[in-house]
Amino acid sequence: MIKVHVLPMHGHSAGMTAVKVGGQERYLLIAGDAGYGRPSWERQVLPGVEWNRKETAKSLKRLRAFALDPHCEAVLMTHDREETKDVFVL
Structure with a gap:
């Protein structure tokens, strides 16, 4: 079951959300505009525009935790060109 x-x-933004797709063993996270790309969660680089700087930093820490989880296949962000995989099978 997915x-x-x-x-x-x-x-x-105040209502920014991410979507986690998959199960316990394998999943991916679609993080939209939570950051500009991989450097955002890797190095905690905040975007130039944010509704709340403190909440943005908290969200980037959460994204990093997901990305480091061995069960996470990918963290996909709207502006990220580094993810080269086109299809994920969960």
Whole structure:
């Protein structure tokens, strides 16, 4: 069974959300505009525009934790050109 979870990722905007797709063993996270790309969560680089700086920093820390989870296949962000995989099989 594949599950879809909508997770709050406040910061860039008040209602920013991420979508976790998959199960316990394998999943991916679609993080939209929670940051500009991989450097955002890797190095905690805040976007130039944010609704709440503190919440943005908190969300980027959460994204980093997801990305480091061995069960996470990918953290996909709207402006990220580094992810080269086109299809994920969960």
